[in-house]
Amino acid sequence: MTAMADTATLTRPAGPAAAAKPDAAVSVRGICKTYTDVEALRGIDLDIERGKLTTLLGPSGCGKTTLLKIIAGLIDQTSGEVLVNGRAVRGPGPERAFVFQDFALLPWATVMRNVAFGLELRGASKTEREEKARHYIAEVGLAGFEDKYPHELSGGMRQRVGLARALAVDADVLMLDEPFSAVDEQTRRKFQEDLIRLREVEKKTFLFVTHSIEEAVYVSDRIVLLSRRPGRISEIIEPKVDHRASPDEIRRDPHYLDTVESIWQGLRNYVE
Amino acid sequence: MTAPVRLDGHTAGALGAGQVAAAPARRASFDRPILWRILSVALVLGVWEIAGQIPINFAFPPFSEVFAAFLRMMADGSLPAAYAETLKPLVIGVVISTVLGVGLGVAMGLSRLSEWLVAPVFIVLQAAPMAALVPLLTFVYGIGLLSKTLAVILLALPVIALNGYKAIRNANPTLVAMCKSFLGTRRQQIVKVIIPDATPVIFAGLRLGVAAGFIGVMLAELLITPTGIGDLITYHRSVADYAEMYAAVASIVVLSALTLAALQAFEVRVLRPEKRGS
Ligand SMILES: Nc1ncnc2c1ncn2[C@@H]1O[C@H](COP(=O)(O)OP(=O)(O)OP(=O)(O)O)[C@@H](O)[C@H]1O
Numbered sequence A: 001m002t003a004m005a006d007t008a009t010l011t012r013p014a015g016p017a018a019a020a021k022p023d024a025a026v027s028v029r030g031i032c033k034t035y036t037d038v039e040a041l042r043g044i045d046l047d048i049e050r051g052k053l054t055t056l057l058g059p060s061g062c063g064k065t066t067l068l069k070i071i072a073g074l075i076d077q078t079s080g081e082v083l084v085n086g087r088a089v090r091g092p093g094p095e096r097a098f099v100f101q102d103f104a105l106l107p108w109a110t111v112m113r114n115v116a117f118g119l120e121l122r123g124a125s126k127t128e129r130e131e132k133a134r135h136y137i138a139e140v141g142l143a144g145f146e147d148k149y150p151h152e153l154s155g156g157m158r159q160r161v162g163l164a165r166a167l168a169v170d171a172d173v174l175m176l177d178e179p180f181s182a183v184d185e186q187t188r189r190k191f192q193e194d195l196i197r198l199r200e201v202e203k204k205t206f207l208f209v210t211h212s213i214e215e216a217v218y219v220s221d222r223i224v225l226l227s228r229r230p231g232r233i234s235e236i237i238e239p240k241v242d243h244r245a246s247p248d249e250i251r252r253d254p255h256y257l258d259t260v261e262s263i264w265q266g267l268r269n270y271v272e
Numbered sequence B: 001m002t003a004p005v006r007l008d009g010h011t012a013g014a015l016g017a018g019q020v021a022a023a024p025a026r027r028a029s030f031d032r033p034i035l036w037r038i039l040s041v042a043l044v045l046g047v048w049e050i051a052g053q054i055p056i057n058f059a060f061p062p063f064s065e066v067f068a069a070f071l072r073m074m075a076d077g078s079l080p081a082a083y084a085e086t087l088k089p090l091v092i093g094v095v096i097s098t099v100l101g102v103g104l105g106v107a108m109g110l111s112r113l114s115e116w117l118v119a120p121v122f123i124v125l126q127a128a129p130m131a132a133l134v135p136l137l138t139f140v141y142g143i144g145l146l147s148k149t150l151a152v153i154l155l156a157l158p159v160i161a162l163n164g165y166k167a168i169r170n171a172n173p174t175l176v177a178m179c180k181s182f183l184g185t186r187r188q189q190i191v192k193v194i195i196p197d198a199t200p201v202i203f204a205g206l207r208l209g210v211a212a213g214f215i216g217v218m219l220a221e222l223l224i225t226p227t228g229i230g231d232l233i234t235y236h237r238s239v240a241d242y243a244e245m246y247a248a249v250a251s252i253v254v255l256s257a258l259t260l261a262a263l264q265a266f267e268v269r270v271l272r273p274e275k276r277g278s
């Protein structure tokens, strides 16, 4: 696999869904989801590797949020099952944490309480949870904002609060639903780099939903392309971007650009 | 990671932009609120004084006379005595309506069963023309404290309960999902997310309920039992002491307004710390 990074074929469609690898943090088996009359997902089989950043990419309404929420245990699938660390998902669990697209911050609580909220719900003592929260507030770059309320923060800062809250509960798997959709391009790029860095520091499994092909190629170890509704996996791509290079170098790198282009070509079939 | 960039209102996205834009306006109104309020009150009183001096109607005294009558009634003890009479059923009724209304509203919002059992009663009660029902109370409960209190409850309870119900039902579903995803129990979900999120609407209902309670007690005193402020108004009108009558009317209006303002101040101070001026 590593050898392929230097070849012209940056993208590598995966074979038919393989049996769960031993290092799969999350295994999705034959997940189907039908809302009363809308078939959102059909037969999703997917292994999400531990310690990697996997991205769900696909046209609007193809069921990305639905799949993420099923994995999070927030909604029930119609059929199929999800295994996290080998155990079937019956609802939310301590090994998974969710970062919400619209932040989902308590408007009446300070940044500190919001970040510590997951720990508060688990019954951690005030000193313990504030110590942890303080650490992650600093980690996402919000040190000094502990006593602010969400409405005093920009959209990007609020999203960081949501990220810190998810990090603070120390889950193995972090799920992010379009976390950057409400921020401007500069902040977004900054976030992308932070995300890459966080993945290295925190050694967690990231599952990430985005609309942006460039973003997906830039940050992901693996990209799962979903087809138009009902969502099925149409392709799995491993971009193999070398993150030791500077962001600008990466964005000018022909491999990077080719990968973006090939995904775009693939998606076009659905968009048009 | 370096310090995050503060975004300006235009690039922060829809949510951020709205919030950022709202902040300066809010601060400006916090700057000199007293001044503006005094000015507005002074303006109204000035127009009243002029209209009374012209006069537009022989039964419409100017503010100065009304105020003098107010002082007279305070001095001779008739106004305080009337208030003692009026406030008793009002306070009892509002307290009962608040406890019962918020309790039932929350219950209806949280459980389908209590929604089906209780909500229709309140929806009918809220739609009913209460002034027509108040006289009926006299037949059943006489003309004492009980029927006045019931009149207050009849008016205040439905609006408090229905607002509580709506508030809970409309609690932000993302926050509820967030609480679930961080393993909050149902109890934590209710106590830490749903009720705090519903507080502003519950309080809006409370303010409406208190205002309705004032209506209830006045209706009872005007229609059923000639006591308290209602009696004072009726009596002074019958003997054509219009200044006294207006003083009684104005005092209850002012009291009602002050009560509602106090309720709002309490809400902001105690329950929604983020709305305090920063
Ligand atoms: N609660 C629901 N009830 C009924 N249909 C729903 C519900 N939630 C989603 N759907 C439908 O399921 C499909 C998939 O929705 P989902 O939100 O998962 O899409 P998505 O890929 O996240 O889209 P986007 O990229 O726009 O966020 C959509 O067609 C949507 O209309």
Ligand SMILES: [Mg+2]
Residues within 6 Å of the ligand: A064, A065, A066
């Ligand atoms: Mg979505």
